[in-house]
Amino acid sequence: MAQVLYCDICTLPIEFCSFTKTLPKCKKWLQSTHPAIYDSLYESGETNASSSLSAEKEQKIEESLAKMQLKEQRKQERALKSLQNEKIQIRRIPRTKHKAVCVVGNLGVLNTAVPSDGQPSEPVDLKKLAKRMASKFATGASVDNKTDEIVIQGDVGPGVEELLQGVLKEKGLLGVVGIEHVLEKNFLKPVKKQPK
Structure with missing residues (x-):
């Protein structure tokens, strides 16, 4: 039984790489890892394909593939740029006159950002992080998964920032993901004291 060789880039069998948007990357990977298979698949395959297809059709196919690959490359660049611009937000929201809650938002960045060394790290479990925060600050902490x-x-903003910097350092994301403080205004109207 013949073994099927799968591409590490597009995760399809190598015969189907030509139908994906990542064809140049797939070719580079195949040439660097399996040069003999690359020669048999692309060097001899190009001469056979040119005889069966007309030159105009072949040119149209190449142009459409080039457009698709360019779109895919731009899409990946935009995604990387948006990840680099995202920051973890620490918001202090007043509840009553003297009470406040601290909301740590945009924590999905911890699981989607790529560390500076390029090696993906384990995803951060938000429940464990909330429990860690609750035990450190001796207060209640809950997770909103949506x-x-x-x-x-409580108002624990500076302590949360220190803890998050420690988590970012553990994950290797200290220079990649930023932390931002956001102060929200109290939506409660001030109570006017009436003279007696």
């Missing part, structure tokens, strides 16, 4: 936020009771 928005990737941790809500901490």
